[in-house]
Amino acid sequence: MGRPRGYLLLLLCCICLAQPVDGALPQALTFAESIEYDPARGAVTARGQVVLSYADGEIHADEAVYLWDEDLFLFSGNVVIIGDGEEITAAKAQYQGGQLTLAKAAMVQGEFILRADQVTISPELILAADGSLTTCDLPTPHYGLFAGEVRIHPGDKIIIKGAAYREGTVTLYYWPVLVIPLGEEFNLPFPQLGRGPEGLFLKTAFPYLLPSGGWGTLHLDYFQGEGPGLGLAHIYQRDGKGRGEARFYWQDGLEEFSLEHRFYLPDMNLGVGLAWDGAWQSHAWLEGENDFGAVAFRQDEFLEVFFNRDGPLYLLGQALWLPDSFQYQARAERILGDHRIYLAGERMANPGEDETWEVLSREPELGWSWSFLGGEIGAALGRYLEMPSGRRAFRLMGEGLLWDRSLPIGDRSRIGGGGRIRASSYSTGDGAVVGEGRLFIEHAPSSSWLLRGQYSRQDVWGRSPFGFDAESPAEELAARMEGEALGLSFSLETGYDLRGRAFRPLQGAVSAGGDSWYLTAWGEWGIPSGTLQGAGGLLAVESRGILFQGGASYDFATSSWQELNLAGSLPLGPSLTASLVLHRDLGWEAALKWRLHCRTIALRCEPGAIWIDYSLGEPQDLHPWAMWEGE
Secondary structure: OOOOHHHHHHHHHHHHHOOOOOOOOEEEEEOOOEEEEEOOOOEEEEEEEEEEEEOOEEEEEEEEEEEOOOOEEEEEEEEEEEEOOEEEEEEEEEEEOOEEEEEEEEEEEOOEEEEEEEEEEEOOEEEEEEEEEEOOOOOOOOEEEEEEEEEEEOOOEEEEEEEEEEEOOEEEEEEEEEEEEOOOOOOOOOOEEEEEOOEEEEEEEEEEEOOOOOEEEEEEEEEOOOEEEEEEEEEEEEEOOEEEEEEEEEOOOEEEEEEEEEEEOOOEEEEEEEEEOOOEEEEEEEEEOOEEEEEEEEOOOEEEEEEEEOOOEEEEEEEEEEOOEEEEEEEEEEEEOOEEEEEEEEEOOOOOOOOOOOEEEEEEEEEEEEEEOOEEEEEEEEEEEEEOOOEEEEEEEEEEEEEEEEEEEOOOEEEEEEEEEEEEEEOOOOEEEEEEEEEEEEEEEEOOEEEEEEEEEEEEEEOOOOOOOOOOOEEEEEEEEEEEEOOEEEEEEEEEEOOOOEEOOEEEEEEEEOOOEEEEEEEEEOOOOOOEEEEEEEEEEEEOOEEEEEEEEEEOOOOEEEEEEEEEEEEOOOOEEEEEEEEOOOEEEEEEEEEOOOEEEEEEEEOOEEEEEEEEOOOOOOOOOHHHOOO
């Protein structure tokens, strides 16, 4: 039958409006069977693999009907809505009055999969009735959060009223209300039972939602031997204009309090905060695309101001007020092609308890450098104060650097060198010239071996009144050999101080590895004492679920470990893993993890404490030293 163009265009527009995609215009409508116009019903119907394409996605359905008297559009049969990298599936869908309603729908929000008998979608709210949320991607999820009503504010949060946690069909826990922030790390607030230094403890968390829109978590804890604990984490604003959060914890007195607010401005973010953890502290910061500034204060300890700006003109400023001193550093730098010009000022404090700690203040320093053809020349003029000696003087310095250059000698050898010269004049009448040069020769007997010999010398004429730029004459011969043989990599190096007439320690290293393991060991041998001064190594293994990495170094002169870090995990079954992290300075932590596809139950232990932990999703495998980052 004929296809009326006016109604077809109306059909396209209505399908487009059914998607909450601003400005999307229909581009094509395809169907496998037919499109019909029924004036008696006031309907236009398209059947058979109906696909509407628009700028940002597509809508698929077995059948699409538009009823113009009711201004109602209906999709039915295997409905799939694709757009903005997301996909929504439903058995049926209808659009009317700016609202999209889905039946038997499934969609992804953040890390969660939402399934519901009925879902109503508007630009600012997704409302699901008789729905469930889970991170389990199986057709029949292992677990779910079931509720009569789920409210999703896209990009903000998920609100679940009457959330029942079920493993299969068994309800294990219930929250009257549960708020899940999107875009942030989240774990279900189950009770936590464990044992600490003072005995058993129980930690419980109760999420809440206020009529004003604020939400948070109330913490009620009990510690054997210490008594009850009460805490609150409240978010009173979280939207496009800013974020505000308040926290406190009380146990036999106020232990912790914090209040922080962030303002999201058009071109920058502004934040302010106040906290107490035994002493009052506050901070504020301003952050733009290329700018960052901050002020921090802690009662009876310090006040710090910091500013940084990136770009053609680089600026850095920092000031620190301590109870007995004031420190600052500032730098302005401009790069013009191969030229760099800077102005720097610095004043550092000398702690009274350590009179041997030498610090330098620039009051200020103006510098310039020019890089060209593998070298660099520069100059600086400044006034300097060195503590604890109290020496103060002006210095005019010029410097030239020549980075290593080399020339081939035959097919397997190279000869080269580099150097530096620096001349300084001081207002005290002193002056110094430092010249440094090095010559080296390299020879490769084969493609897997390299021999290198180097002669370096440093001469000093005159003297500096300061310690920071004082140099001493030096002259040294050095040799290094590295190569590969029998599946191993070797290196060996030593040197001889021609001025001090003494050998440098002989340092050697050997390493080997495969697809699933790597081992390196090193040692330092004194010459001519003939004693082992230090040794160490690193071992990494990743095979058949076993992950291990360990590093250690030992100083034989002081009979002490300089480094001892171990981390690893060992599978004990299809879903059970034991892990251990050991750090010489920071302690240790052990865990027994039971992975249940989409969630993990862990028994964790550290010095003085043991507890049970539950987390959603598949946790990352233990990565060596990852737990120490940011400590």
